[in-house]
Amino acid sequence: MIINCLICHEEILSAVSWSTLWSRPEENHICQVCTGKLPFITGETCVKCSRPFRTLEPQFREGDTCIDCVRWNHDPEWSEILDRNHSIFSYDDFLKETIARYKFRGDYVMSRAFSPFIREKLKNLKFDCLVPIPLSPERLYERGFNQSAALILETGFTPAELLQRIHSEKQSKKSRLERIHHNQVFKLLNINIENKVIVLFDDIYTTGSTLYHAAKVLKTGGAASVFSLTLARG
Amino acid sequence: MRLTPKMTPYIKDFPPKSLPISSIDAIPEPPLHENFPFNKELQQVLYGKQLLLENLPHPLEEIHQHYVNGYITYRKGIIKTKNKTSCARCGNKDSTLFAGFPCARCGEKECTYCRKCIMMGRVSECTPLIGWSGPDPAQELTRNPLMWAGTLSPGQQIASDQVRQTIIENRELLVWAVCGAGKTEVLFEGINTALASGRRVCIATPRTDVVLELGPRLQAVFPGIQVAVLYGGSEDRKLQAPLTIATTHQLLRFYRAFDTVILDEVDAFPYTADESLQYAVRQSRKEHSSMIYLTATPSQKWQKECRSGKRDFVTIPARYHRHPLPVPSFKWCGNWEKLLQKDKLPPAVIQWIKKRIDNQKQCLLFLPKIEKMEKVLTILRKTYPKIQAVHAEDPERKAKVQMLRNNEIPMVLTTTILERGVTFPNIDVAVFGAEDRIFTESALVQIAGRVGRSAQFPGGDITFFHYGKTEGMVKARKQILHMNDEAKKKGLIDY
Numbered sequence: 001m002i003i004n005c006l007i008c009h010e011e012i013l014s015a016v017s018w019s020t021l022w023s024r025p026e027e028n029h030i031c032q033v034c035t036g037k038l039p040f041i042t043g044e045t046c047v048k049c050s051r052p053f054r055t056l057e058p059q060f061r062e063g064d065t066c067i068d069c070v071r072w073n074h075d076p077e078w079s080e081i082l083d084r085n086h087s088i089f090s091y092d093d094f095l096k097e098t099i100a101r102y103k104f105r106g107d108y109v110m111s112r113a114f115s116p117f118i119r120e121k122l123k124n125l126k127f128d129c130l131v132p133i134p135l136s137p138e139r140l141y142e143r144g145f146n147q148s149a150a151l152i153l154e155t156g157f158t159p160a161e162l163l164q165r166i167h168s169e170k171q172s173k174k175s176r177l178e179r180i181h182h183n184q185v186f187k188l189l190n191i192n193i194e195n196k197v198i199v200l201f202d203d204i205y206t207t208g209s210t211l212y213h214a215a216k217v218l219k220t221g222g223a224a225s226v227f228s229l230t231l232a233r234g
Numbered sequence: 235m236r237l238t239p240k241m242t243p244y245i246k247d248f249p250p251k252s253l254p255i256s257s258i259d260a261i262p263e264p265p266l267h268e269n270f271p272f273n274k275e276l277q278q279v280l281y282g283k284q285l286l287l288e289n290l291p292h293p294l295e296e297i298h299q300h301y302v303n304g305y306i307t308y309r310k311g312i313i314k315t316k317n318k319t320s321c322a323r324c325g326n327k328d329s330t331l332f333a334g335f336p337c338a339r340c341g342e343k344e345c346t347y348c349r350k351c352i353m354m355g356r357v358s359e360c361t362p363l364i365g366w367s368g369p370d371p372a373q374e375l376t377r378n379p380l381m382w383a384g385t386l387s388p389g390q391q392i393a394s395d396q397v398r399q400t401i402i403e404n405r406e407l408l409v410w411a412v413c414g415a416g417k418t419e420v421l422f423e424g425i426n427t428a429l430a431s432g433r434r435v436c437i438a439t440p441r442t443d444v445v446l447e448l449g450p451r452l453q454a455v456f457p458g459i460q461v462a463v464l465y466g467g468s469e470d471r472k473l474q475a476p477l478t479i480a481t482t483h484q485l486l487r488f489y490r491a492f493d494t495v496i497l498d499e500v501d502a503f504p505y506t507a508d509e510s511l512q513y514a515v516r517q518s519r520k521e522h523s524s525m526i527y528l529t530a531t532p533s534q535k536w537q538k539e540c541r542s543g544k545r546d547f548v549t550i551p552a553r554y555h556r557h558p559l560p561v562p563s564f565k566w567c568g569n570w571e572k573l574l575q576k577d578k579l580p581p582a583v584i585q586w587i588k589k590r591i592d593n594q595k596q597c598l599l600f601l602p603k604i605e606k607m608e609k610v611l612t613i614l615r616k617t618y619p620k621i622q623a624v625h626a627e628d629p630e631r632k633a634k635v636q637m638l639r640n641n642e643i644p645m646v647l648t649t650t651i652l653e654r655g656v657t658f659p660n661i662d663v664a665v666f667g668a669e670d671r672i673f674t675e676s677a678l679v680q681i682a683g684r685v686g687r688s689a690q691f692p693g694g695d696i697t698f699f700h701y702g703k704t705e706g707m708v709k710a711r712k713q714i715l716h717m718n719d720e721a722k723k724k725g726l727i728d729y
Contacts (some may be wrong), residue, residue: 002330003583004330009331048527105353105356106347106352106354106356107333107349107352107356108333108334108347109333109334109349138375141338141339142288143338144335144337144338144345144356144358145335145336145338145341146338148704150335150336153336202550234417
């Protein structure tokens, strides 16, 4: 059977020799060229948020932590909220375009282009529930699916829908300060999470505000620890 | 979307007994209520289009009221039959370009959507395509909008008359005009007649550069008419203009919009290769409409249909400057690929190039593949450092072509990307590796058509260097000779 690359639509050639190169031949959803374009985060990163240090000016770094995380840590309201963020890719133009097609154009099946890498990452994490950042009902209707929940589902896990959004303004139109200081946008659904270890999942970590707010609700609700995993680190 | 009068776009909030559009076999078409006070803005936005709900700023209830009163149509976006799925917007039938997802809108676990046209917004099983079935928007008529002082050659005049007649009678016509015949002018009279009678006209072409060139040219000869120019990334998008110039891709945005569609370069990539573009052309036409096809190089199939009388056509066998088309000569040059491996070129090719450069005659050399071209470039640059090469992905393509035009460089190596559309006044052309299957009959006729375009320099050399003659080469030569013969018989060439 001919398989076409989910990203560039080109035929994925010689599936047989692939299996020798790749450990997961059954997950051959993207071609070699597109795999090569994926900006995996490598090298030294911020120990708190996975921000790659290679592309970061030295003045935005303090020891093994980036300046943004230092700021979160200094604020007593936020310092104990999010234990750590993991990200898989840098948010470069290729990833931006690919995620945009997935999330804004709504090409759901592209979630499978990413799912093998998410699964790989999740292997190293221990958790009780995998929680997607929720969308408002309006946005969910508009998109037809929640991009984070879909990624969890296509990775083979069941998204634990513990949160609900109570505000729905667009994130991208706000400044960092506004994002960090605006009121809580999430609320916990009536589910017992006492002493649970939770991994929050979102597509992109930009300022961290969304994840910190979600983590706060979960911590307040009794979670033992909250980690996060995002596809990209903006 | 679910079809009930009171719809709220929230999940889990559907009125009881509502159904996703995919579960309704035949969508009713309510009769037109003439007294319904319809929204003119909605008419302007929707007429001749098929849009998604999210493309319309109007409230759902207003849209649905128009449907109930017969002013709006809903069509299923995805058509599923027993063993086939197709997209009603782009015509996609390729099963690898459909996918399914658990849809928050209709609640189905596997809502099928089309990946082919997803860049225009997702069409899925529960997506209705929204169209206009109310009255046409009022249009101001100009009695004689054409302002053109030029004259047509006798060959052009014959074609022009036929184009006009075809448009009046809502028929189809192929205009088979040699490269450099002056195809565009042949359309003026017909478009004039169409516009004067309130018909909506669209000129579509597969190539953006042609759209960009035609837009201002037609606006200049129809100064009183609104001309919409549409291509990927253009801004004219919402305009309801009497005359539209668009890439064939953009036609996917139209539905039963045009009384006349003129399709330029029918045989050009990507139109021939992409069935959805042919689908787009069909969808954009009104039920009763005329269709004009323009090309210098119809496919074998079309040529046969012309000869057997199955297809109406008219030829313009001669160029406007009344000189015959330069006829290609064939030169065998042995196993040139083997020579290339040794960093060498066939002597015949070297001589041909040397002669041109010594005489300061500019030239184009066509090659079958980028990697071969790069190799040839490296070899030639040792002797002629100013030579440039272009291919489709070359970001400096336009600049390099301009350098050739400005006479800053003696020669350009190119892939088939320059086979059509570009005109240099005085140039010799050779094809190196003419036996490659990328050089089809029509590609070769187009390439030969680059030579002798201007009245000042109507001659020039066209040579096919090959390692074995192909049918394509022979047929291309035959087609050119045939056109010259026909032109001579009809008295269309003087020299």
